[in-house]
Amino acid sequence: MSNRPAANVGLVIVSHSPLIAQGTADMVRQMVGDEVPLAWCGGTADNTLGTHVPAILAAIDRAWSERGVAILVDLGGAETNSEMALEMIGVERARRIRICNAPIVEGAIMAATEASGGASLEAVVATAEELSPL
Amino acid sequence: MADARLADRPAPMIAALHPGAPDLAVLIHAAHAAIADHAGELDRLDAAIGDGDHGTNMRRGFAALQVAAEDVAALPQAEALQEAGRILLMTIGGASGPLAATLLMALGRALSVRPASEAWREAVAAVAARGRASPGDKTVIDVLTPVAAALETGAAAASIARIADAACAATRPMQARRGRAAALGVRSIGHIDPGARSAALLAQVWAKWAAKQP
Numbered sequence: 001m002s003n004r005p006a007a008n009v010g011l012v013i014v015s016h017s018p019l020i021a022q023g024t025a026d027m028v029r030q031m032v033g034d035e036v037p038l039a040w041c042g043g044t045a046d047n048t049l050g051t052h053v054p055a056i057l058a059a060i061d062r063a064w065s066e067r068g069v070a071i072l073v074d075l076g077g078a079e080t081n082s083e084m085a086l087e088m089i090g091v092e093r094a095r096r097i098r099i100c101n102a103p104i105v106e107g108a109i110m111a112a113t114e115a116s117g118g119a120s121l122e123a124v125v126a127t128a129e130e131l132s133p134l
Numbered sequence: 135m136a137d138a139r140l141a142d143r144p145a146p147m148i149a150a151l152h153p154g155a156p157d158l159a160v161l162i163h164a165a166h167a168a169i170a171d172h173a174g175e176l177d178r179l180d181a182a183i184g185d186g187d188h189g190t191n192m193r194r195g196f197a198a199l200q201v202a203a204e205d206v207a208a209l210p211q212a213e214a215l216q217e218a219g220r221i222l223l224m225t226i227g228g229a230s231g232p233l234a235a236t237l238l239m240a241l242g243r244a245l246s247v248r249p250a251s252e253a254w255r256e257a258v259a260a261v262a263a264r265g266r267a268s269p270g271d272k273t274v275i276d277v278l279t280p281v282a283a284a285l286e287t288g289a290a291a292a293s294i295a296r297i298a299d300a301a302c303a304a305t306r307p308m309q310a311r312r313g314r315a316a317a318l319g320v321r322s323i324g325h326i327d328p329g330a331r332s333a334a335l336l337a338q339v340w341a342k343w344a345a346k347q348p
Contacts (some may be wrong), residue, residue, distance in 0.1 A: 017293070044227040048187060052227035076313055077229035080264065084223060084232040 006065035009115040010037035013108055014056055014082055014088065015074045016049045019129040024072070024108050031109055039063035039129045051078045056085040060097065068096040068121030072108045096121065102128040104117035146279060148315045158207035160341045164201040169193050169332065179328035183315035187203045188230060188328040195226030195234065215242030229265070229313060230329060233274060236264045251286040258282040265312060272308035272315065272322065276328035281337055291345040298337035305330040 011028065015021035015036055022043035040064035041055035056071075063069055073079045078098060086094045098121060100107050107128040114127040169192045176189030197219045199206070206214050206221075219238035222232050229302075240260035244253035258278040267273040280301045284294055303326065310322035313329075 042189075046227070048190075049185070050187065050228045052192070052231065053223055064220070080229055080232045081227070084235065088223075 001026045006037045006067065008036050008065060008118060009067045010048060010063035010065035011041040011068040011108060011112055012056070012063045012069055012071045012091055012105065013038075013042075013117060014051055014078045015042040015069060015104060016073075016078060020037070020074065021105070024105050027090070027105065028108050028112040032047075032112045033106045035110050035116040036061040037065050037069075038112070050064050051081045053085050053088065056082055059086065060089065060093075061071060065123075066096075067100070068124075069116070070111050070124050071085050071097065072102065072104045072111065072128065073099060074104045098122075098125045100128040102127050102131050106131050157343070157347065159203040162196075162203040162206065162218070164339045164343060165336055167333045168198040169196045171223075171300055172332075176328050176332055179326055179331055182323045182325045183310060183318055184328065185228075187228060187315055188332065191228045191230055192234075192332055193224045195231065196224040197332045198222075212242040212246045215239065215282070217244070219255050232272075233261050233265055234328070235242065237261050237278070240288055247283075251288070254282040254285045267312045270308060270328045271312045272310040272330075273312050274333045276305050276308070276327065277330045277333040277337065291341040294344075295338045295341035298334040298341075302326060302330045302334035 013021045013024045013028075013133070017026065019042070025038055025040040028036070039059040041059040042051070043048070043055075044050040044052050050124070057088035060069055060071075069083050085114050086097055091095070091101055100111060110123045110131060111128040114124045119127070169189075169223040173189035173193040176192060177186055180186050180188035199218055202217075202221055206217050209217055215248065216239045219235040219242065223235035226234055237257050237260070241253055241257035248256070258275070261278060262268065262275050264274060265275070267275045267326045269276055270283050277298050280297050281294060284297050289297070305327040306325065307323060308327070309320055310318065310327070315322045315327070319324070
């Protein structure tokens with residue numbers, strides 16, 4: 001990643017499985033290179049399938065952009081833990097973070113592509129969420 | 135059958151958690167013991183309709199909380215609940231970590247501004263909002279809701295334990311509408327919800343402890 005402040009919205013991928021999270025991140029990198037700050041986390045503290053808040057907080061730190069961060073999640077626990085992480089991180093940063101209601105792989109690719117073009121956080125999230133039913 | 139001695143004593147509710155109460159550490163140790171003793175059972179309940187790790191996750195969280203029991207007990211009430219919630223949040227993981235943490239943290243916040251009875255109701259509402267669950271969805275809410283309602287009417291400790299047990303058993307015929315179990319549809323019927331079971335276990339521990347408070 002470059003040393004200059006991130007010009008684009010960042011992306012965090014949160015899966016129960018580290019393999020899915022990393023694989024999704026690999027696919028994103030293939031699309032957008034290092035144009036988008038990107039981090040992933042998956043698995044619990046003792047390396048079982050699951051998600052937990054400290055890992056999500058650390059991933060948000062790694063992908064942080066002043067323009068905001070979009071989070072892609074897989075199943076319910078990933079979403080609940082991400083919401084909890086937002087509560088822990090403080091209002092100032094939390095208002096620049098959104099959890100996308102979108103399928104994790106497709107949503108990440110769409111969000112990253114949008115973000116790489118310099119789109120706003122709202123536009124990035126909306127693009128990912130176009131993939132969701134309803 | 136619950137301890138008969140408890141039956142006619144009003145539950146002192148969480149107000150028993152007076153600042154720096156050394157007995158809070160006793161409650162934490164008892165909660166850890168109950169969860170550890172039943173971790174296998176909770177995993178099996180979860181394996182039937184979920185991902186099979188509820189007991190393992192809860193045991194990890196309460197083990198961490200137990201290590202800090204005396205430090206937590208030394209804090210003023212609201213901070214003790216916040217800190218206990220934070221520890222569980224960082225260690226339980228899964229879907230249960232945020233729910234347990236939300237209950238304790240919301241309770242800590244609410245207790246500083248309103249009476250204990252109403253604070254419980256508010257904390258349970260916070261858990262329901264966090265998990266987007268309603269009564270009847272076959273979740274921990276199905277135990278917490280009647281327990282909070284009973285606390286609000288000043289029910290005796292022993293009856294709180296009984297209400298929690300009955301509410302837990304009542305999740306068996308329910309069809310899950312939240313969490314991983316919801317994907318099973320009608321096949322989730324006939325199993326007790328693991329979150330309801332762990333909540334009932336903790337309610338029993340709490341009732342025993344509360345009945346001993348002055």
